[in-house]
Amino acid sequence: MGSDRQELRANAVTVSFGGVKALQSVDLSVSTGEILGLIGPNGAGKTTLVNCLTGFQRPALGQITLNGENASAWNAVDFRRRGITRTFQGGRLFADMTVLENVEVPLVASGLSRRVARREASELLKRLGIAGIAHNLASALPYTDERRVGIARALAGPRNFVLLDEPAAGMSDVECEELMQVVQTLPANFGCGVILIEHNMTVVLKVSHKIHVLDGGRTLAEGTPQAIRTNAAVIEAYLGAEV
Numbered sequence: 353m354g355s356d357r358q359e360l361r362a363n364a365v366t367v368s369f370g371g372v373k374a375l376q377s378v379d380l381s382v383s384t385g386e387i388l389g390l391i392g393p394n395g396a397g398k399t400t401l402v403n404c405l406t407g408f409q410r411p412a413l414g415q416i417t418l419n420g421e422n423a424s425a426w427n428a429v430d431f432r433r434r435g436i437t438r439t440f441q442g443g444r445l446f447a448d449m450t451v452l453e454n455v456e457v458p459l460v461a462s463g464l465s466r467r468v469a470r471r472e473a474s475e476l477l478k479r480l481g482i483a484g485i486a487h488n489l490a491s492a493l494p495y496t497d498e499r500r501v502g503i504a505r506a507l508a509g510p511r512n513f514v515l516l517d518e519p520a521a522g523m524s525d526v527e528c529e530e531l532m533q534v535v536q537t538l539p540a541n542f543g544c545g546v547i548l549i550e551h552n553m554t555v556v557l558k559v560s561h562k563i564h565v566l567d568g569g570r571t572l573a574e575g576t577p578q579a580i581r582t583n584a585a586v587i588e589a590y591l592g593a594e595v
C-alpha cells in the first residue's frame with residue numbers, strides 16, 4: 353500500500369431486490385485522504401451502496417474497482433484484506449469483552465499473535481484518544497464510547513478506506529459533533545479515505561470534502577458541500593427548509 357493515493361469506485365452500479373431498484377446506475381469515487389458524505393432519505397440506497405463497496409453485496413450490473421482493478425469477484429474478506437473496512441448500521445460490540453479485547457479480535461482473526469494484536473490494539477486506542485477506557489467492559493460503555501470503539505475495530509488492520517454507516521445514529525447533537533471530531537481526524541491520522549453516512553446535515557456538510565446525494569436509488573447530485581447546499585434539486589427533494 354504505502355502512501356500512494358488510492359481510489360475506490362462504483363461504476364454504473366445497479367442492485368435490485370425483487371421489484372425494488374435499490375441502486376440504479378450509480379457512479380461514485382472516493383480517494384484516500386478525503387471524506388465523502390453520502391446522504392439521502394431512508395431507503396435511498398446508501399447502505400446498499402456501502403455493501404457493494406465492501407463486498408457484502410454484488411452489483412447486478414456495473415462494477416466496483418479499487419485503483420482501477422475490477423473487484424467484481426472479491427468477497428467481503430478480500431475487500432477487508434485490501435484495507436476497505438466498515439462499521440454497520442446499529443453495529444454491536446462483544447458485550448462480555450473489554451474495549452481492548454474488542455479491538456484485538458479482528459487483529460487476531462487476521463492472523464496476528466495475541467501479543468502483537470494487543471500491542472497494535474493499544475496503540476490504536478491511543479491514536480483515537482480512547483486509551484483511558486481500554487479495560488472497561490464493552491457492556492458498561494456509554495453509547496458514544498461504544499461507537500468510538502466500533503470505529504477503532506474497523507481501523508484494526510489494513511485501513512485504506514473506512515465506510516461509516518450512520519455512526520452517530522441515536523446521538524444527541526453534541527454527542528454527534530464529538531464523534532465527528534474523531535471522524536474528521538481519520539484522513540490525516542490514518543491516511544485513509546472515509547465514506548460517511550450521516551443524517552445531520554449541518555454536521556455532514558461541515559466534515560465532508562465532497563457530498564454524494566442518493567434519492568430512490570439514483571444519484572440526485574454530487575459536489576462540494578457548498579454546491580450541494582445551494583443545489584436546487586437537493587433543496588427541493590431533500591433538504592427542504594433545513595439548511
Ligand SMILES: Nc1ncnc2c1ncn2[C@@H]1O[C@H](COP(=O)(O)OP(=O)(O)O)[C@@H](O)[C@H]1O
Nearest residue numbers: 369372374392393394395396397398399400401
Ligand atoms: N436485503 C434486502 N432485501 C430486500 N430489500 C432491500 C434489502 N436491502 C435493502 N432493500 C431495499 O432497498 C432500498 C434501499 O435500502 P437501503 O440501501 O437500506 O437504503 P438506506 O440505507 O439509504 O436507507 C429500500 O427500498 C430497501 O427497502
Ligand SMILES: [Mg+2]
Nearest residue numbers: 398399400441
Ligand atoms: Mg441505511
